[in-house]
Amino acid sequence: MARRSNVQQDPRIAGDPESYPPEGPDEVTTGRGVSARRGGGWSGGGGRWLVWIGRVVLWALIIVIVVNGVRAPFERLSQGGDPTTASSPSDVGFPVTEASAFANQFAAVYMNYDAANPQQRAERLKSFLPEDEDDKQFGWNGYGRMSAGAFQFAGISVIDAHNARVTVSYQSGGRRGLLSVPVYYDGTGLVVSEKPALLPEAAPAGLPPISDPDRDSAAEAELRPQLEGFFKAYAAGNQVDLQRYVANRVTIEGFNGEFTLTQLKDVIVPPGEANSRDVTAVVVWAVASGGAAPTQTPSIDDPTRQPGGLEQAYRLTIEKQGDKWFVRDVQGAKRPAG
Numbered sequence: 001m002a003r004r005s006n007v008q009q010d011p012r013i014a015g016d017p018e019s020y021p022p023e024g025p026d027e028v029t030t031g032r033g034v035s036a037r038r039g040g041g042w043s044g045g046g047g048r049w050l051v052w053i054g055r056v057v058l059w060a061l062i063i064v065i066v067v068n069g070v071r072a073p074f075e076r077l078s079q080g081g082d083p084t085t086a087s088s089p090s091d092v093g094f095p096v097t098e099a100s101a102f103a104n105q106f107a108a109v110y111m112n113y114d115a116a117n118p119q120q121r122a123e124r125l126k127s128f129l130p131e132d133e134d135d136k137q138f139g140w141n142g143y144g145r146m147s148a149g150a151f152q153f154a155g156i157s158v159i160d161a162h163n164a165r166v167t168v169s170y171q172s173g174g175r176r177g178l179l180s181v182p183v184y185y186d187g188t189g190l191v192v193s194e195k196p197a198l199l200p201e202a203a204p205a206g207l208p209p210i211s212d213p214d215r216d217s218a219a220e221a222e223l224r225p226q227l228e229g230f231f232k233a234y235a236a237g238n239q240v241d242l243q244r245y246v247a248n249r250v251t252i253e254g255f256n257g258e259f260t261l262t263q264l265k266d267v268i269v270p271p272g273e274a275n276s277r278d279v280t281a282v283v284v285w286a287v288a289s290g291g292a293a294p295t296q297t298p299s300i301d302d303p304t305r306q307p308g309g310l311e312q313a314y315r316l317t318i319e320k321q322g323d324k325w326f327v328r329d330v331q332g333a334k335r336p337a338g
Contacts, residue, residue, distance in 0.1 A: 103166035111148035
């Protein structure tokens with residue numbers, strides 16, 4: 001009788017590598033009954049960082065929404081309180097452009113009156129006031145005289161689709177001021193809805209003092225004859241003469257005889273490059289009076305027929321070509337930096 005072998009047959013095929021994975025579950029039981037996990041499988045605990053990132057993003061969105069919701073009403077209130085803030089007509093349907101022009105025209109009539117001819121003002125005011133307005137002078141008592149001009153739109157505060165306050169700036173004598181005009185819009189036309197109000201204009205800005213600029217006296221003496229000839233040709237507007245003083249491939253238009261040069265009062269040349277400078281020239285133009293041709297030697301018998309004199313400051317970019325300076329550009333002068 002044949003004896004059965006006690007050696008358990010290995011189910012692996014002969015020649016298989018020793019690292020062949022065993023069949024069955026990942027856990028195996030050790031000799032002491034303790035389960036050991038095979039392999040390095042991911043337990044899922046590392047996904048918590050994704051949860052925290054999601055929470056941070058969510059809270060950030062909530063904070064942004066809350067802040068914007070709180071800030072918006074305050075911004076609307078602050079804009080509505082400024083009488084010179086221009087509101088968009090698309091917001092409420094109010095015709096901002098038309099109302100601005102309407103108020104400008106009204107101010108030109110309202111701010112000018114003369115007791116010698118009160119009826120003229122009343123007639124002109126009719127097209128701006130309600131038809132049932134009893135006060136034909138709209139607040140003026142019929143005495144005195146006032147003259148104002150330089151009317152300019154300064155701002156508008158739109159209240160709703162039908163009402164707005166338009167602010168117009170003006171000048172009367174040596175005084176500048178503002179006129180606030182309440183305007184009503186009925187969908188087709190405009191009317192002044194209440195008495196206007198005079199408001200003070202802001203004071204001029206304070207201009208800080210600056211030190212005198214550094215000057216190149218030698219360059220100033222060299223440039224003065226050249227610039228004097230240039231400004232004479234600039235006033236006359238003769239292109240043939242101008243090209244004698246203008247850089248190559250540059251065209252500068254002149255005044256075509258509207259003015260004449262009375263004086264080249266000053267030439268200020270700062271130190272700089274040998275062949276290019278930005279200089280300031282102060283000139284005095286003779287301006288014709290009453291359409292008469294300007295002249296530098298008018299009769300002193302009639303001051304009204306003498307040409308007016310205007311002192312002006314120009315900034316010129318000049319460059320040296322050979323041994324001579326030429327003008328490349330002419331602009332209004334700017335204030336030196338302090």
